Amino acid sequence: MLDQIKIVGINQFTQTAIDTIRSAIIEVGGTELLPTVSLCHHCHYHVPALRYHKDNQVFIAKHCETHGTSHHMIESDYEFYRNIYYTQDNPQYNFNGGVLIEVTDRCNLACPHCYHEPDNALTDQSAEKIISQIKKWPLGEDAIHRVILSGAEPTLRKDFNSLVEQINALDPSITVSVMTNGIRFSDRNYVKSAIASGLSSVNIGLNHPSYNDHKVIRRKQLEAINNAHAEGLHISYISYTMMTLQEVDFIMNEICSNEWRSKNFRIRYGSDIGRNPGQVRIFVSDVYKAIEQWCNDNNKSFERIIEADNNIYHVMAKVDGKDIRIIQWCDETDIDMEELRSGPWCDFVPGGITNFLHQIIRRDAWKNKGNTLPDSPIERHMFTRNPTKEPLDLLSLYNRETTND
Numbered sequence: 001m002l003d004q005i006k007i008v009g010i011n012q013f014t015q016t017a018i019d020t021i022r023s024a025i026i027e028v029g030g031t032e033l034l035p036t037v038s039l040c041h042h043c044h045y046h047v048p049a050l051r052y053h054k055d056n057q058v059f060i061a062k063h064c065e066t067h068g069t070s071h072h073m074i075e076s077d078y079e080f081y082r083n084i085y086y087t088q089d090n091p092q093y094n095f096n097g098g099v100l101i102e103v104t105d106r107c108n109l110a111c112p113h114c115y116h117e118p119d120n121a122l123t124d125q126s127a128e129k130i131i132s133q134i135k136k137w138p139l140g141e142d143a144i145h146r147v148i149l150s151g152a153e154p155t156l157r158k159d160f161n162s163l164v165e166q167i168n169a170l171d172p173s174i175t176v177s178v179m180t181n182g183i184r185f186s187d188r189n190y191v192k193s194a195i196a197s198g199l200s201s202v203n204i205g206l207n208h209p210s211y212n213d214h215k216v217i218r219r220k221q222l223e224a225i226n227n228a229h230a231e232g233l234h235i236s237y238i239s240y241t242m243m244t245l246q247e248v249d250f251i252m253n254e255i256c257s258n259e260w261r262s263k264n265f266r267i268r269y270g271s272d273i274g275r276n277p278g279q280v281r282i283f284v285s286d287v288y289k290a291i292e293q294w295c296n297d298n299n300k301s302f303e304r305i306i307e308a309d310n311n312i313y314h315v316m317a318k319v320d321g322k323d324i325r326i327i328q329w330c331d332e333t334d335i336d337m338e339e340l341r342s343g344p345w346c347d348f349v350p351g352g353i354t355n356f357l358h359q360i361i362r363r364d365a366w367k368n369k370g371n372t373l374p375d376s377p378i379e380r381h382m383f384t385r386n387p388t389k390e391p392l393d394l395l396s397l398y399n400r401e402t403t404n405d
Contacts, residue, residue, distance in 0.1 A: 013048035021050045021061050024069045028055040030061075034338075039361065040064035041332040049336065053078040058312070060336055072334040073281075074312055080285040084310050097187040098146035099137065100179075103130060103163065107152035109181050109217070111207050113241045113270035115329070115360050118152040127163045131170070139171040147176045148203075154185035161197035177201040177236060182224030183217070191227045201234040208240050209250045222258075229261050237325075239266035245282060248290040256300060256320050267291070273361060284315050284328045291326070295319055311339045332361045385398035 003299060018035070025032055030052035038049035049062035051074070075081045103125070107118035137144045147167050154160060154317035155178065164176050182204045184190050208222055228235050238260065240251045248267075255265055269282045295302035305316035305323065313336075314327045330336070 001307070005196055012205055017063050017065065018050070020069060021048060021063045024063075024071070025052045025061050028071065029058065032033040033058070036060070036338040038062040038337060039332055040067050040129050040336050041070075042067040042158050044332070044361075046337065051336070053081075060334055070333070072086050074283075074330070074334050074336060075285060076283045077285040079290070081312065084284075084304075084315055097141075097144060098148060099134070099144050100148040101130060101133070102106055102150050102152075103154050104151040104157055106156045107181075108156060109153070109207075111181075111212070111241070113208055113243060115270075115273050116152050125352050127166060130163065131166050134170060139174065141173040143248045145171070145175065147174055148179060150179045153181055153183075155190075161193055161199075164194065164199050175200040177203065179203045179205065180224075181205050181207060181402065182221040185224035185227055186220035187246055188227045188231065191224075191231045191233060193309040195231060195233055199233065201236045202228055203236045203239065204228070205239045206254075207239070209240065209247045222292065225260060225262070235260075235262040235264075237266050238267065240267065242269050243265065243292050245286060248287065248294055252291060252294045252298075252300075252319070255322060255324070256298075263322045264325075265322060266325045266327055271329040271331040273331050275331070282328070282395040284312065284326055287326045287328075288315055288317065291317065291319065291324070313338065313339050321352060335361060346389060376388060 002023075022032065031054065033051040033053060036051055037046050039045070040047045040062070043066060044062065045064070047062050047064045049060050051058060051060050053059070056078045057073055058078050059071050060074050061069060061071045063069045082329045093141075102116075105116070105118055105122040106120045106124070107116070110118075121275045127355075134144075134147065139145065149160075149163070159162065167176050168174055176199055178194075178199060178201075180202060181203075185202065185204070204221070204224060217256070225235065225238065227233075238255075242251060250266060267287065269287065292302050294300070300320045301318070303318050304310075305318055310316060312328070313330060314325050315327065317324050
């Protein structure tokens, strides 16, 4: 798979295209910020783009040679953006040794925000196929050593534990974790069997607050957290996905009132992808300010974690001693590929040459909107902001593979 990698950066595009965008920004009275790369929301090819601000808001302007120039807001508060983004020397975003694999299209819930849109009529790909895919990548401590099983809901696979065992057997450095809604982990024996198979950690999505009114679902999810703690299974983070700002109160009350050992949380909100067309756009600054206000109203400590990999799609904050990553899901109109190389986004998916959200957007365009996608392989966007640092990244992996060949 690595031999399919095509490096896409702003320098690939013609100066004429950049000048076209720059003229469009001048025409609307904007002030240019940074060059970047986006997607055309019609053909889904990479296109040049420029970020700019106007009237205390931040926009992305992009240009497709076929479909023209368009403007899209990416942050409603420029001062917030400027303080978050420019108060630090943003770390180099590099490949972090992880691979995220979607191992099923089936699910046992029907979350209203779901980007995946599960289909329980589909058959899971075989374990043999998944293992053969992983074997195509370089494995080891300085290459791929974190395998994250995702879906829809991975634990619906009858061979889940066997799959974990087979992945662990590929290399001594490998750790396997799972992204789950927690329902199956409400069975303590299931947790024990998963640990025995070699599962190292779990990311539990409590997801939409409406499940609080569904007593069985919520009870099972909370039991899953307690079972993981009781059996010593590490919880990397607990996540929530909300639809409106009004849900901040419920989420923060639950986070701060439970004595969970996990101190890492993610609060994200949907976008116009998957099962959720027509989502009202909420920006990082909106959620950040709502959480800060909740802390003020409830006498809880609040601080921004400046040294984190903050950008326009996610900002880290500490609330009452707990780390909370506030995440914005972009969609095909306002995606900024430069900002999708850090933590929540940079893991691979099957095919090996794209990031997580890019894959979701392309699938959404094909499955839900009837768009025709290009036949060419999905490209992995990679852009080195600081070439003096040399942690392992996709380009070095690619060079290593071609050199060995």
